Amino acid sequence: MRALLFVTLLCSCTRPAEGRAEDELAVGKAEIASATVEVKDGLAAIRDLSDGLLDLWCGAPAIQLAFAVPDAGDWTIIARNSLSDSQLIIDGAPFDRTPDGPPTVATFRVALAAGNHTLRVAPPDADRIEPYRIVAMADIQTALPIVDDVFEMISAVPDARFVTAMGDITERGTIEEYELFDRQLTTLTIPFYTTLGNHELWGGADRFFGRFGRASFHFEFKGTAFTFADSGDAGIDPIVESWIDTWLVQAIDQPHIFLTHIPPIDPVGLRYGAFRSTRDARRLLARLAEGHVDLTLYGHIHTLIEFENAGIPAFVSGGGGAEPMRGDGIDRHFLILDLDGPTQTVTVVRVD
Amino acid sequence: MRWSGLCLTLVLATAPAHADTVPAGPPLAAPIMAPCEADGCKREGPTKLRRTGAVFASVTTGLFVRGVGSYLIGEKRTAKRLALVSAFGLGAALGGGLPVGISGGYPPTLPLMPVLLVGAGALFTTWWADIGVAAGVSTLGNARTQAPWSIELATLYLSDPYRQAGLGRLGGRIELGRLDLGASYLLDAENELRTGEANVRVRIFGAAATGEVVSDGSRLILRAGLRGHEDDGDRVDTTTAELALIGRLDLHRLDRGLRGAFIEMSSGIGVERVSHFGDHDNSSILLGTFSWGVYLGNRGEVQLFYDHRRDSMVGGIAAGRAAGFVGSLGASLDWMFDPKWAAHLEVDVGNAWLTTVALRYRGGTR
Known part of the structure; x- marks a missing residue:
């Protein structure tokens, strides 16, 4: 009877990600008696806000927040998952991070006057348009205990600024897995920006949002736009699609990389490792093509495939260590992306 | 497609035909037969309580134990045959699905997908058929x-x-x-x-x-x-x-x-x-x-x-x-x-x- 009820519930729901998309809008907002914080575009999760302490998990290389304090006081601002050369700029004045701590954890101790402040955490070159290098990966899942191997290799990549990830960082989305992931990230010397995958949904998306922030978000760094979209239910909710439409318009004249967990169309069509509706998938791809997206990156299928969708170069790279596809000879790997304006050079690095 | 075709052909070719296989019969006004009586299977039907219980069992337990609904209303042979077909379905689903699943969707294994689908089809349709027998809807017409x-x-x-x-x-x-x-x-x-x-x-x-x-x-x-x-x-x-x-x-x-x-x-x-x-x-x-x-x-x-x-x-x-x-x-x-x-x-x-x-x-x- 429970199975029947389950099937009935499944059938009745055609927008499983609607509530999740609405919940994303609460990310980056917090209020206590002595402070109010709102992170612009929800690009950071607020892990702690208490008297004198603001602890953030950055979801982008450059974040901006509105910080209101009714009384003057000393504050410790921790920006986790930030670039090692990040500065804190408060109302136009720069503050350097304290010298201790891991490279991706920037701690600032500042004295704030009463009133409204605009804070920005970003490296000095965030808005300078020039070539740079990033890394992309997906699908860690059961390999979480040994993902530090991958992180160490990524840390050794010269000049890589950050990692973009296409989801499935856990197998079941348990708190223990997220805690282990946090510990494993200490071996990574650059930030890790990720959307969620279908495996994170086993444990509820609120766990992801609370730790890593939004699953659908957009940022720009050094002239290139990045759009991450939540496709954990094998589709894009119309709310997220409306955000994507806005971001596509914003970045129409910029190099633009689109990342999501599940490929809209499986390059091997009859496998159906793709969106649950091919028509919705085609609809998304038409939008991305019309928005002049330059590169699409996906995970979900535990192999490496280079292909094109709607004329846009695409990679499926599910080599974070999850049970690999057998027979194709491809095991753990990640991608190095050298970005030079609209040109992206992609190099595959094999870990095993 | 090749496999599913073979499976269907095999079933069609080997299944015992209990009915006439004339390609066409009399028009609407004259039904060919009263469905069950033609095979001499007329018997006292199960009580309403027994049938309700059988339907409940077929919907719930029947998902895992095929034929339980038929069995509970006294159609033991039907239950056995549904169980056999579902066992075939389980075998086909495993035979087709395991290589695809274990390999993580390695393209050379994908021709087995139709076998998985036919297996899944046999599993689910026998479940639905058992519910139908338990509910008494399987003897309605031609x-x-x-x-x-x-x-x-x-x-x-x-x-x-x-x-x-x-x-x-x-x-x-x-x-x-x-x-x-x-x-x-x-x-x-x-x-x-x-x-x-x-x-x-x-x-x-x-x-x-x-x-x-x-x-x-x-x-x-x-x-x-x-x-x-x-x-x-x-x-x-x-x-x-x-x-x-x-x-x-x-x-x-x-x-x-x-x-x-x-x-x-x-x-x-x-x-x-x-x-x-x-x-x-x-x-x-x-x-x-x-x-x-x-x-x-x-x-x-x-x-x-x-x-x-x-x-x-x-x-x-x-x-x-x-x-x-x-x-x-x-x-x-x-x-x-x-x-x-x-x-x-x-x-x-x-x-x-x-x-x-x-x-x-x-x-x-x-």
Whole structure:
């Protein structure tokens, strides 16, 4: 009877990600008696806000927040998952991070006057348009205990600024897995920006949002736009699609990389490792093509495939260590992306 | 497709035929037989309480123990045969699914997908058939073939995450010997969504389309189809070519206790070409359906079905963690309310809800 009820519930729901998309809008907002914080575009999760302490998990290389304090006081601002050369700029004045701590954890101790402040955490070159290098990966899942191997290799990549990830960082989305992931990230010397995958949904998306922030978000760094979209239910909710439409318009004249967990169309069509509706998938791809997206990156299928969708170069790279596809000879790997304006050079690095 | 065809052919060829296999029978006014009495299976029916319990057991426990509903109402042989077919289905599902699953979808294993679908089809349709036996709906009627030719006008209502749309569809078909030629055109009220489709069906096995009642509706058909789809809203044009094998088995061939019920399975492959602003994507589609149904008197049939394809308007169910790997579910009713006229009602549930109400003129019937 429970199975029947389950099937009935499944059938009745055609927008499983609607509530999740609405919940994303609460990310980056917090209020206590002595402070109010709102992170612009929800690009950071607020892990702690208490008297004198603001602890953030950055979801982008450059974040901006509105910080209101009714009384003057000393504050410790921790920006986790930030670039090692990040500065804190408060109302136009720069503050350097304290010298201790891991490279991706920037701690600032500042004295704030009463009133409204605009804070920005970003490296000095965030808005300078020039070539740079990033890394992309997906699908860690059961390999979480040994993902530090991958992180160490990524840390050794010269000049890589950050990692973009296409989801499935856990197998079941348990708190223990997220805690282990946090510990494993200490071996990574650059930030890790990720959307969620279908495996994170086993444990509820609120766990992801609370730790890593939004699953659908957009940022720009050094002239290139990045759009991450939540496709954990094998589709894009119309709310997220409306955000994507806005971001596509914003970045129409910029190099633009689109990342999501599940490929809209499986390059091997009859496998159906793709969106649950091919028509919705085609609809998304038409939008991305019309928005002049330059590169699409996906995970979900535990192999490496280079292909094109709607004329846009695409990679499926599910080599974070999850049970690999057998027979194709491809095991753990990640991608190095050298970005030079609209040109992206992609190099595959094999870990095993 | 090759495997599913073999499996269906094997079942059709080896299953015992408990009924006459005349291709066509008397017209509507004179049913061929009272379904159960013809085989001498008339007996005291189960009490209402026993039947209710059997239905409950078949819906719940029956998902795992096939035939429990039939067993509880005293149809032990039916239960045993349903269990055997479901065991075959489990074997096929494992045989087809394990290599695909264990390899993580390695492309050389994908030709086994139709075996997985046929196995899943046998598993689910025997479950539904058992519920049907327990509920007493398996002895309601006889098969009726399609009319020699027909014209259908349908109205559809689509509700998907992105839009609600009303659509109209005009279609027709005609059987010429063993060939059945059909075409349809679908248009939404805003003229944003247009689909034209042509199908050729070759009847390999089964009764000709006379529009009359037959004692066995089992059939095997090869279908070739071509579809053009334009969607101005989504800014996508798609052309699809398909080839599929479709088999129906009247379940009295499996056991007389299942008279009046049938299962249908199909499998095939399609290729599609999609146009996006001058760029083209080519892709492949795995086709697969399975259904269980019962004949309603001599006037129609009702079916529950699963469709594995994702490129239809319905798409796949948002099946929790399995989303993306699962197709859609549906139910349909065909009812001939006059020798010349029939209605078709259908509800499909996947990524979208699609409701179809159609009126069909049955040409060439007496």
